[in-house]
Amino acid sequence: MQYLLVKFREDRDVVVDGHILGVTNRVIELEEGLHTISLAEPYDFMPDKYEIPVINSTVVNPVEVEFN
Amino acid sequence: MLQRIVLILIFCLLSSGCATYILNQPLESYEPDQGYRFPAIIEDDSPDTQNSDSLFVCLAFSGGGTRAAAFAYGVLEKLHETPIQWEGKTSSLLDEVDCISGISGGSFTAAYFGLFGKRIFQDFRVRFLSRDIQGELLARALNPLNWPRLASPKFNRIDLATELYNETLFDGKTFDDLVARGKRPFIIINATDLVSGQSFEFTQNQFDFLGSDLGKLPVARAVSASSAFPFLLSPVSLKNYTPPPEFSTPEDIAKGLKNYEYNRRLWHWAIRHYEYLNKSERPYVHLMDGGLSDNIGMRAIENEYRRSGGFIRQRINSAGRKSGIKKLVFIVANARTESQDKISKSDIPPEISEVGFKTATIALDNYSFETIESMRDLINQRRQTQDTLAQCNRKILECPSVQPFPQLSREIEPIFIDLNFEAHPDPEIRKELQSLPTSFVLPEEAVNQLIRAGGELLENSADFQKLRQKLQPSVPD
Numbered sequence: 445m446q447y448l449l450v451k452f453r454e455d456r457d458v459v460v461d462g463h464i465l466g467v468t469n470r471v472i473e474l475e476e477g478l479h480t481i482s483l484a485e486p487y488d489f490m491p492d493k494y495e496i497p498v499i500n501s502t503v504v505n506p507v508e509v510e511f512n
Numbered sequence: 513m514l515q516r517i518v519l520i521l522i523f524c525l526l527s528s529g530c531a532t533y534i535l536n537q538p539l540e541s542y543e544p545d546q547g548y549r550f551p552a553i554i555e556d557d558s559p560d561t562q563n564s565d566s567l568f569v570c571l572a573f574s575g576g577g578t579r580a581a582a583f584a585y586g587v588l589e590k591l592h593e594t595p596i597q598w599e600g601k602t603s604s605l606l607d608e609v610d611c612i613s614g615i616s617g618g619s620f621t622a623a624y625f626g627l628f629g630k631r632i633f634q635d636f637r638v639r640f641l642s643r644d645i646q647g648e649l650l651a652r653a654l655n656p657l658n659w660p661r662l663a664s665p666k667f668n669r670i671d672l673a674t675e676l677y678n679e680t681l682f683d684g685k686t687f688d689d690l691v692a693r694g695k696r697p698f699i700i701i702n703a704t705d706l707v708s709g710q711s712f713e714f715t716q717n718q719f720d721f722l723g724s725d726l727g728k729l730p731v732a733r734a735v736s737a738s739s740a741f742p743f744l745l746s747p748v749s750l751k752n753y754t755p756p757p758e759f760s761t762p763e764d765i766a767k768g769l770k771n772y773e774y775n776r777r778l779w780h781w782a783i784r785h786y787e788y789l790n791k792s793e794r795p796y797v798h799l800m801d802g803g804l805s806d807n808i809g810m811r812a813i814e815n816e817y818r819r820s821g822g823f824i825r826q827r828i829n830s831a832g833r834k835s836g837i838k839k840l841v842f843i844v845a846n847a848r849t850e851s852q853d854k855i856s857k858s859d860i861p862p863e864i865s866e867v868g869f870k871t872a873t874i875a876l877d878n879y880s881f882e883t884i885e886s887m888r889d890l891i892n893q894r895r896q897t898q899d900t901l902a903q904c905n906r907k908i909l910e911c912p913s914v915q916p917f918p919q920l921s922r923e924i925e926p927i928f929i930d931l932n933f934e935a936h937p938d939p940e941i942r943k944e945l946q947s948l949p950t951s952f953v954l955p956e957e958a959v960n961q962l963i964r965a966g967g968e969l970l971e972n973s974a975d976f977q978k979l980r981q982k983l984q985p986s987v988p989d
Binding site for chain 1 (some may be wrong): 533623762763765768770771773774775778818819820825826828829830890891897900901904917918919920921941
């Protein structure tokens, strides 16, 4: 399994490949691979999504993305 | 007299032309939240108030005919007899079972419990375990009244089996009846797609790709497919319809198709679904015994654990919600047997029948072993990850100027319990269990022994003992 940290100014549900899969600012455990990462409503964030490979991560060194 | 024979022959020919298998129905509209699926994450307003998300229990019932069905029944019985206290409620561990994945013989027990709940403890022995299902099937096949139907290319031995299970065990219930119960466990009945060789799950998520409404299908049909042992029974056929216009490939499957470079396992899972959308190449799907692709039933559960859309994965990562897993328990009831080694004692090379049998079973046995170990590895990895993070953050506390690492969405306690005959402490009983055949008829004493073994092996499991201790109801002063 791999690890993802989605940074955002507040706690918000994280949407991975169309499914809610954790919250911002906490480490999300997920399957290795190319994933689409976005946030749940309201759509007040930029960019609208990331498409990134989540690979070669550990729980103390997760793949990081940030929404503003 | 001759006239009468001619008339009978004409009647037979006409009725054989009409005989056809139960056809799955097309899906009238695509609604991703409707139908036979594990419900989407909801706050605790489900009518199933007894079963929490926080203690999440999944069972895998292997194949192996009546042997597997009885062994699985013994496990259910023991869970039923295990009182627990969880989040202020007193119940039995059986009340906390959330999903059961069943293969072949194991799918009978899983489906019966899914449809009728605890009634299983009143009548499943009489209605299934003690019956000579094989003999009854043979009697139907030899009944001249069925011959005209069996002469039809669209009606086969498996259709007689479906009728038998539908009439005498599942009372004509369909998957809509499972939905109407509004209760967990979610039952996953697994078969094997004869073309791809991959596992085929009787869930609406899978049927969406066939443009078909699983709800209308008798549960007996799914169980027949799951237990359609090669050569003895014929395959179950499904029609692959064009899905309703509003259907679009779910995002996790679409993303999986882009994962050839990054995760071949995920890509393979996605392509396996996507291929059903090629309607011109695959207008029909033919299914056989689930044991051909996974004789344990654990792969369906593993997919729900790994995949971003999996109902287990979502509950592992759901932080800050009422719903979400705290304790995750997997129990595998594996009724595998070990045939006695006669080959090694002889200086003559084994006969072709022996070589044929070994060729058919060796790969499957190895795959089953790896299936269980793969899940055990996943559970250990999760435990290790949580320990590593906790240890690092404890060390960081010693340096007040350093920020701790972010927490995982949720900390869970994963438990994996693998039950098999090899672990039976009594060598005599172990030998007897190991020598039981894969068949749909067993002597009453063997059935009783298997039920006892299911309970005893669970009772003897060190992980189960720890779990039970933690969940033990407090005794009032």
